[in-house]
Amino acid sequence: MSKLSRVRLHNFKGKQSEWAIAPKMLLVGPNGAGKSAVLQAVMVGILGYEPRLGRTPASVVQLASGREMSVEIETDAKFILHRTFKMSRGAVSTSVWVSPHQGEKNLADAHRRIAEEVGDFAVSFDLNAFLSLSDAKKRAFLFSLSPTRRSGWDKAHLKSRLIQAVRAPVSSLTLHAWIDKAFSLWSEGQDLQSNFDRMLIYLKKEFSLWSMRKKEGILAARRMLHARNQEPFVPSEATRTTQREIEEVIERIIRIREELAKDEARRASAEARGREIRGIRARLEEWQAASASAQQIETRIAELRARSFDRASSEEERREIERRAAALLAEIDQEERRLGDLKIALEIEEKGLTRAESIRGTCPVVEGIECPVDFTPVIVEGRERLSEQKKALAEIEMLQSARWRHYRELQESLGHLQARAQLLDEGEREAQKQIAAWEEMLRRGGRREEERSELEAVLARLETEEAADGGYADPGDLVLQKEGLERHLEELKRRLAEQEERRSLWIAYQQNQVEVKKADANVEALKQLIAALGPKGLQGEMMKEMLAPFSKIVNDLLRAIDPEKELLFRFQDLRGNEIFEMGWNRGERFIPFETLSTGERVLFSAALMTALILFREPRCRLLLVDNLESVDLHHRRRFVEALCTFVNEGHLDHFIAAGVEGIPPGDAARLGVKMIQMADSEKVSA
Template sequence: MIIRLINAGFKDQTRTVLFSGLDLFTSANVNGVGKSAVLETFKLALTGEIPGRAKNVDDILQFTSLDEIKVGIVAETCRGAVHVERRFLRFAAKGEKRPVSVNGAVKKFEEGSQWVRQHIGAVSISFDPFEFLNLTDAKKRQWIIAHSPESMRFDPETLHAFLLGRMVENILGTGIVHSLLTALGSKSLKEICKKADPQKVSLLREGLEDVLRQQDPGILSLILKTLDAVFRIVGKYSSSEENSNAMLRHLKTEILRLKNAVRDQDIALACMGPASFNTGVFPTGQGLSDCRQGILNLSEKIEALDKRMESIRNQKASDNKREQRIVFLEKNISRLVEKMNPDMNDALIKMRALLHHKRQQPDALQEKLKNLNRELSPFAVDFQAQENKLRQLTDQLKFQQDKLETLGCAQFACPVADEIRCDTDMAPYREILLANIERLGAEEKIMCQSFASARQALSACQSEIAALDAQLADMLAGNQKIQREIGLVEEQIQLEEKETAKAHGQLTAYREEMSAMEEEMSAMEEEMSAMASETNRSAPEIYPGEEGGAEILAEEKAALILARQDQQRSLDEGLRLQGKKEAVDKLLGQKKLWQQELKIVKQIHDLLGCVQEEMASAIAGALETEVNDVLKLIDHDYHFTLNLQGANFEMGWNRDGKVIPFKTINSAHFVIFIVPFLAALIQRLARTRDKTGLPTLKALCIEAESLTPDNLRALLQGLS
């Protein structure tokens, strides 16, 4: 039981409502006090949406000026109190705008909603009579089916086996399906699908697929393809009615697509023209292979002609090159003969001999210079000795003179006492010194005269040697100049010899090449003469060099090309006709395949519609029975009627065979009938959950405005 409802932000309200089990919210003709807000908050907290008004988070956030709505419930369960809180955030990442908190544990929207259905229960109905009566018949029908256990018992595997069984019955008859059902202990497809035994359903599906696979694998492939596509759109958290409608919409889309595809094939076939084709018959009367072979043969002939024409062109080009080469050789031979001049080489040899003769011989001069140097060497040694002796004599003379000068002014002091003076007579010693000085002066004079003579002789000898050195240097410089001139002449001689050898080699090579070409031309002329003299040629042949040969081959090639073009046109026409027939066959095959698929999709669509109608019929019958069982406790004359088949929605009071529909909220019969009707809906849903062991929450919210006091009292009595 839900004991508390919390609203923080929905319709900019903040309130907590405590429930007792049967609660009435009224106002004395005052609107805007929050009665509807309580009921809508209850819907939002329990289901995460406001049925018919707001399904996604953007629609829900339109009921507030805030950035967040927070609603919650506190429910008493067998395991204790459970607090479920739902938040709707304006600014959050994708997939995180509708978190659900269960006892503080945050879950995503789908996971949280599933937890609420599994642990609190899903048997809750929020009913607004005024809103219900203003719905279209289709919406009313959908609302009743969505709140019925048949809608909740939707099993894709069972429905898949049921549709496959019906398709096998349509294609192969009921006998095969009946034998499979008998083997499984069932009498009909409805029975085995009603029990929904997973093992039997799986065995039935495998048996049906095996039968179709043996009879027509193509049909089986199309059926399974269609069914797989249909069941891929089944929503995990959607009701049977929602899934069925989605599947029917998908099938209708496929039917439209296949119809358009078949129509497109018909248009394409109409554009192809009349379908009268004879594959392999062509305007020339030949087959495709004959045309291809003929084109191949003509191409080979054209290729052979191209080779022969290329050979002729190459031969002509070769002849032109040969003639140009001969002219070139003749010119170069004449040039080389003129270039080879032996007189120039003889003149260079004579010049070289003259230069050799002009060279001077410095040997005698060098020998004379050598002898002078030999004679000068002892003389120079003697001159050096005399110079040394003169220097010694001069030194002795200067020494004696210094001693004499010292004796004249010397004062000798006693080494013992300064006041003691030497009175010795130095005259004898002075005389000896004067005699030595005189003798040494005479010897110095004689030596100076001898040294001057030697110096003069040495200078003369050195002058002669210098003159000879200068003469030798001039001679050597002249010889070097002459040697350079000789080198230049020898280089010129070598260059002339090389040029002469090169010219001689070229001349020999040119003459040999000229001779070979003349021999080749002679051989070709003999061959051409032999070919021209033949008279037993079976077909006209063109040989290289024949006048007009290339033109004859070009004409023959043009004729072959025209013949090949004719053959190609014939082949293209044949291929066009063959391609047209293949395209038509392909279009017809694709059209047949799509027609077959369209037929299967239509059958599955009709079968699914029948299933939906059967489900609606079963819901209407069960509701009539249960509501009337309750009404008998009030009055045996009250009889509730409900028709949900097709577009004929009918709901009202069956009074003596005449149905009085519910039109206004204040009609007495509507108030009398509404409580049993809603109670039957809740009880049927609750029983379904009880069978599966799921917890069940029975909650009925009725929003009824402008009821008369009597009708309100009757409504409360019915609810209590």
């Protein structure tokens, strides 16, 4: 058998430490010192997960204090296994490394090697929690750790037994469908308990869903039944009668619309013919009037040609005004340049006088030197001259403004002449256009007689057709009939909708009854399957088959520490009800676990957990116990003594117990227990 020699932790619950593992080991220290971290690290190292947290890498990284966590275990045979868990961008990855390497290529090979060297099973339990478990939870705990596979309980056997167990009045198709769905979740790579849990969780979830559907269906049925009772029942014949009436009304409306369309076509044809007749008559009348007025047209043409459109006098006046305006504009430009020069000269002289005034008493040539010369007379004379020049400039500007006004007046006169010339041009063009039109009329007059005879023939034909036309009916009556039928159709449609709504309510009620029955069948089938798979069904039968050899192992262990104790499992009470209890067998009396003394329950727990390990036959038999302080010193000592006996007799390779309180050092030395006192912030190797 392999034995563990060392465990190393990296970022495991904040620990960076290394521990030497002894066959008998007791970790003592306050809460937070890292006792549970060591126990959990050993479980993670051997199994790859912590059973109480879950079986996935994502559950293991709850224990990490960094983005990378690792556990390394070494055996006395120098076999080393190293597990690493990494977190990156929300994903968790795991890797396993073993040494010495024997050609392992993947995780499966590494796990197989670990199982060969140290096994794939260990028991870790909380003493305080186990002592307070109910019977049902104790049964679930034992079932989760028991090796039922070796008793022949595989997928095929379990499915066969389940089919036999649920033979009942429930629809066999429904039952078998749920059985197939449940067993489709079976994974050959998982143990029996994991598959059991997966199937039961699935079936219980479906049971809740179908129970809810059944409840909702019943409530909906009540509502629909109440609503149906509020309205009279509508037979299907009434709905068909209403539908036939609707079809008849629609046919009548279609016929009226067709008749209206035909009348509309006849009316449109008659109106078009009438418009054509009126047009021909108008043209004939125009031609007749035109023939009578040909002489008048010739007279008007002569009058238009005699009209004077002479523009010579206006053109001469326009040229004279343009000449005068051009001369005036040249004079204005010349004066503008002269005004600009005068303004620049005035500005320069103004700046010179201003500077002379500002430097009074100093030299005008060299700055900063005083000058005794008085320039005041010169400045006064310059100011007077500047004033006279400004007055002259103002007079020149007034004359320039007068020139501009005269220029604008000339431009305005020129605009009037141009407008008058444009009117003469337009009048001449209109006269020519009118003359051309009248001349065209006179030319057409020669061809008018031939066209007139043709138009008279067409007019005679159209008048004959008009006289033969029987006319068309007044659409008012048909429109009134159509509108009345359309209102009746809407009423029939509303009535049909109400009838169909009441009919659909009844159909929905019938469909709902089918769905309720379906839900009821599924609920009953799921209920039977859950019961058949549960603790009082096949799970209980497996427990009974397993507990016979298991009880023998426990009692053999008990005899090594207290020959008077004998374990007994009871599956029926005095009334014959299905139960699960474990306790002592004292002659004819059964003493339940809950009524045993603390010492008896402690010994019971030690033997029970050791028996589970022996039952699974792992390569390394390891028992981990937490919260040892939950019992007093006397019972704590008895518990440790029992575990030491199991190690001494070869039933266990290791036990590691942890608690806030341990046993006296003298007792530890006597029993050969390695007791480690752990500080609040353990950081050294032990």
